[in-house]
Amino acid sequence: MDGGFVRAALTDAYQVTMAYGHWKHGRAEEKSAFEVTFRTGPFGGPFAVFAGSEDFLEFVGKFAFNDDDLAFLMKSYPEMELGFFDWLRNVDTSKVVIRSVKEGTVVFPMEPLVTVEGPLAVVQLLETALLNLTNFASLVCTNALRHRIVAGPSATLVEFGLRRAQGPDGAMTASFYSYAGGVDATSNVLASELYGIPLRGTHSHSYVQSYSGEDLAKVNGNIKTPNGESRSLLASTLEHRRRLGWTETNQGELAAFLSYAQAFPTGFLALVDTYNTLGSGVLNFIMVGMALMDAGYTPVGVRLDSGDLAELSILVREKWKSVAAEDPRYEKLASCTIMASDNINEESLLEMNERHHEINSFGIGTNLVTCQAQPALGLVFKLVEINDRPRMKICSGKSTLPCKKSIIRMYNSSTSRVLDLIVLCDQPLPRLGKESTFYSPTDQGV
Amino acid sequence: MDGGFVRAALTDAYQVTMAYGHWKHGRAEEKSAFEVTFRTGPFGGPFAVFAGSEDFLEFVGKFAFNDDDLAFLMKSYPEMELGFFDWLRNVDTSKVVIRSVKEGTVVFPMEPLVTVEGPLAVVQLLETALLNLTNFASLVCTNALRHRIVAGPSATLVEFGLRRAQGPDGAMTASFYSYAGGVDATSNVLASELYGIPLRGTHSHSYVQSYSGEDLAKVNGNIKTPNGESRSLLASTLEHRRRLGWTETNQGELAAFLSYAQAFPTGFLALVDTYNTLGSGVLNFIMVGMALMDAGYTPVGVRLDSGDLAELSILVREKWKSVAAEDPRYEKLASCTIMASDNINEESLLEMNERHHEINSFGIGTNLVTCQAQPALGLVFKLVEINDRPRMKICSGKSTLPCKKSIIRMYNSSTSRVLDLIVLCDQPLPRLGKESTFYSPTDQGV
Numbered sequence: 001m002d003g004g005f006v007r008a009a010l011t012d013a014y015q016v017t018m019a020y021g022h023w024k025h026g027r028a029e030e031k032s033a034f035e036v037t038f039r040t041g042p043f044g045g046p047f048a049v050f051a052g053s054e055d056f057l058e059f060v061g062k063f064a065f066n067d068d069d070l071a072f073l074m075k076s077y078p079e080m081e082l083g084f085f086d087w088l089r090n091v092d093t094s095k096v097v098i099r100s101v102k103e104g105t106v107v108f109p110m111e112p113l114v115t116v117e118g119p120l121a122v123v124q125l126l127e128t129a130l131l132n133l134t135n136f137a138s139l140v141c142t143n144a145l146r147h148r149i150v151a152g153p154s155a156t157l158v159e160f161g162l163r164r165a166q167g168p169d170g171a172m173t174a175s176f177y178s179y180a181g182g183v184d185a186t187s188n189v190l191a192s193e194l195y196g197i198p199l200r201g202t203h204s205h206s207y208v209q210s211y212s213g214e215d216l217a218k219v220n221g222n223i224k225t226p227n228g229e230s231r232s233l234l235a236s237t238l239e240h241r242r243r244l245g246w247t248e249t250n251q252g253e254l255a256a257f258l259s260y261a262q263a264f265p266t267g268f269l270a271l272v273d274t275y276n277t278l279g280s281g282v283l284n285f286i287m288v289g290m291a292l293m294d295a296g297y298t299p300v301g302v303r304l305d306s307g308d309l310a311e312l313s314i315l316v317r318e319k320w321k322s323v324a325a326e327d328p329r330y331e332k333l334a335s336c337t338i339m340a341s342d343n344i345n346e347e348s349l350l351e352m353n354e355r356h357h358e359i360n361s362f363g364i365g366t367n368l369v370t371c372q373a374q375p376a377l378g379l380v381f382k383l384v385e386i387n388d389r390p391r392m393k394i395c396s397g398k399s400t401l402p403c404k405k406s407i408i409r410m411y412n413s414s415t416s417r418v419l420d421l422i423v424l425c426d427q428p429l430p431r432l433g434k435e436s437t438f439y440s441p442t443d444q445g446v
Numbered sequence: 447m448d449g450g451f452v453r454a455a456l457t458d459a460y461q462v463t464m465a466y467g468h469w470k471h472g473r474a475e476e477k478s479a480f481e482v483t484f485r486t487g488p489f490g491g492p493f494a495v496f497a498g499s500e501d502f503l504e505f506v507g508k509f510a511f512n513d514d515d516l517a518f519l520m521k522s523y524p525e526m527e528l529g530f531f532d533w534l535r536n537v538d539t540s541k542v543v544i545r546s547v548k549e550g551t552v553v554f555p556m557e558p559l560v561t562v563e564g565p566l567a568v569v570q571l572l573e574t575a576l577l578n579l580t581n582f583a584s585l586v587c588t589n590a591l592r593h594r595i596v597a598g599p600s601a602t603l604v605e606f607g608l609r610r611a612q613g614p615d616g617a618m619t620a621s622f623y624s625y626a627g628g629v630d631a632t633s634n635v636l637a638s639e640l641y642g643i644p645l646r647g648t649h650s651h652s653y654v655q656s657y658s659g660e661d662l663a664k665v666n667g668n669i670k671t672p673n674g675e676s677r678s679l680l681a682s683t684l685e686h687r688r689r690l691g692w693t694e695t696n697q698g699e700l701a702a703f704l705s706y707a708q709a710f711p712t713g714f715l716a717l718v719d720t721y722n723t724l725g726s727g728v729l730n731f732i733m734v735g736m737a738l739m740d741a742g743y744t745p746v747g748v749r750l751d752s753g754d755l756a757e758l759s760i761l762v763r764e765k766w767k768s769v770a771a772e773d774p775r776y777e778k779l780a781s782c783t784i785m786a787s788d789n790i791n792e793e794s795l796l797e798m799n800e801r802h803h804e805i806n807s808f809g810i811g812t813n814l815v816t817c818q819a820q821p822a823l824g825l826v827f828k829l830v831e832i833n834d835r836p837r838m839k840i841c842s843g844k845s846t847l848p849c850k851k852s853i854i855r856m857y858n859s860s861t862s863r864v865l866d867l868i869v870l871c872d873q874p875l876p877r878l879g880k881e882s883t884f885y886s887p888t889d890q891g892v
Binding site: 136169378 | 616648650665713812821
């Protein structure tokens with residue numbers, strides 16, 4: 001993603017020592033073919049979404065060792081002949097041919113996702129960056145899609161992971177590929193600024209905590225209505241408070257909500273669990289929300305960030321509905337948004353679905369960006385041919401399929417996918433109406 | 447780590463909306479104090495190693511929104527008053543005071559690791575980057591130390607995670623803080639080049655696979671001995687092969703080992719599991735190793751990358767010892783290095799320890815850099831005082847300790863740590879010989 005570290009030296013040392021070995025034996029330019037694949041689907045599921053190919057192609061296009069890299073390598077490997085560094089200085093990717101499944105394709109274990117053909121030592125030098133740029137991108141894209149599938153098409157999903165990701169670039173990559181995988185928005189300002197992802201965010205507990213009860217009288221609650229009239233949110237809120245008898249709610253929290261609603265009359269989404277979700281936060285939201293509605297605005301809703309989220313969402317919705325039923329002026333309360341954001345993951349989404357939660361929007365942080373359920377995809381890069389002859393590895397549990405291969409994706413008449421076939425690149429295609437026999441690539445210990 | 451993304455806009459949207467709320471109510475400059483802490487030790491253990499503070503301090507020192515950021519925010523928040531963007535344009539951190547435990551300190555749950563004091567809205571804008579830059583750094587540093595503790599002081603640990611990390615910067619951060627946490631070296635060329643971490647790496651399976659049996663005769667096995675004499679590694683190896691009767695080993699693998707040994711006569715560490723670890727790889731290593739010893743060099747050893755690593759290491763060591771015992775010219779074989787690198791983690795290290803493995807060096811990738819066992823530390827940033835008055839959050843399971851605090855680390859006479867006390871900043875210190883009462887911060891649901 002970031003240009004800074006994506007350069008030829010972003011590689012494993014053994015790529016350089018192997019390149020030297022090949023160069024020294026006159027084999028650096030031998031014709032080779034490598035394939036990218038993965039052995040098992042991530043997160044216990046059958047599929048992955050392949051991503052990162054655009055970053056990788058950009059890397060390949062500008063691949064070159066700079067003077068600093070060469071000086072560093074010469075110092076690190078005094079035993080290497082100087083001719084190798086001349087070769088390394090002039091190495092380019094003009095003879096490399098890359099075939100790849102399209103960015104964002106749903107793919108399956110053992111399938112050839114990318115085939116890289118070219119001079120043996122050059123292709124070897126591309127391996128590590130290729131894997132670095134596609135492994136995490138594909139993983140987080142897959143993770144986002146899985147969260148989307150479980151949350152359903154109508155839920156709004158917001159990626160909240162910036163503070164928990166693997167550093168700044170890890171976070172930016174996660175924001176980008178979460179959006180690609182099916183999330184609606186991010187909390188990450190820079191990701192929104194640079195990648196055009198919709199931006200979301202309201203306030204944290206500290207905003208609520210920064211207000212004390214005595215601040216309530218000091219909140220300047222004047223807003224302009226959509227028609228341009230002046231109106232006091234504070235007076236209106238206190239009037240509702242008296243009328244409803246909800247005088248025991250936390251006053252600092254009420255002051256904070258008023259202050260936020262005044263600053264964002266069209267974007268009032270209140271975090272309600274700082275002190276007591278049902279006993280204070282939700283009631284304070286309703287009172288300020290009514291004041292906003294009195295002034296002609298519609299409050300957005302609440303965010304739940306602790307406790308039993310499904311249960312709380314049901315109770316909040318019931319409360320809103322009963323208040324709305326009592327007074328038709330406030331009927332919009334019933335359909336306000338409930339957002340939830342405490343350690344959301346696939347499992348908790350499934351569990352909340354079963355309990356018929358009333359949540360409209362999920363903020364997903366740690367589990368989305370660190371891919372907590374499986375933090376690495378395990379894409380590998382394997383030699384499949386050299387000088388047009390097939391190669392394979394046959395060690396225990398990690399064997400590879402030899403030869404350059406491609407995928408045939410078969411559809412039935414209704415265009416839904418039926419079957420993927422892994423075939424040799426030069427193999428005749430199966431023909432309609434003619435019987436063909438195929439084998440599972442994962443059978444027989446392969 | 448990288449400069450590119452570490453800038454003021456690397457923040458959550460709600461920091462900006464909260465700053466606006468505070469600014470609009472004249473509270474942006476209120477005196478506030480926030481603390482960084484974590485609720486439970488990572489990886490099921492009691493401690494963490496705090497890291498990332500230097501990156502964060504650098505960020506604070508140059509904190510400023512640039513014109514692009516301001517233009518983006520103005521477009522994103524048309525409801526905000528223009529005066530706020532003037533404030534944002536001029537915001538700086540000159541009034542912010544930061545106290546932190548030292549980089550690399552072992553710390554415990556609920557302890558105040560960093561205290562940030564300053565104008566409320568400014569400190570709020572620093573939160574996300576602070577957490578982003580310290581969360582993963584501390585986690586991976588802790589993870590590396592835990593691996594070091596389990597592997598013991600004499601094992602060589604090499605970080606192999608570049609291809610599985612969260613993108614390029616995630617990998618660079620992981621390499622840097624793995625080294626800080628107790629790993630000896632990295633495979634990451636760029637991390638070695640930029641951070642001075644020792645570099646390690648030899649060859650992969652593809653190097654072995656790139657050779658066929660027919661290549662054996664073609665390997666130009668001539669090397670110079672340390673004394674400058676010419677010598678044929680090939681002839682010497684084939685002589686050992688005949689003598690030992692090991693004629694069934696894979697010839698392509700033997701050719702690859704010869705080629706690698708010729709390129710790196712002082713750095714011959716062979717990956718032995720491409721075809722059959724005990725039936726081919728180890729025997730080929732011994733034959734080429736003997737040829738190297740004939741020429742006056744000492745082979746380094748082997749790397750095991752699949753199968754039962756502890757069992758294989760014991761069998762390899764036995765084989766080496768028996769060969770060395772039969773012929774004193776090759777006694778150095780017995781003490782060659784056995785490296786292992788297949789999905790190593792704390793658990794597998796413990797299990798191998800119990801089985802008295804013979805491994806000298808571990809290559810640790812995925813589990814080290816993604817922190818697979820727990821991919822997020824959960825450092826949080828909590829408001830503890832505003833205008834010198836204590837603040838706390840009391841929601842279920844996530845309550846905070848109010849007031850500015852510091853840590854007193856108590857030692858006994860032998861300088862080993864006995865106890866950490868969390869105290870208020872202005873609290874008198876406990877005195878020697880005088881009884882004091884303290885409470886556990888995690889008792890009573892706090």
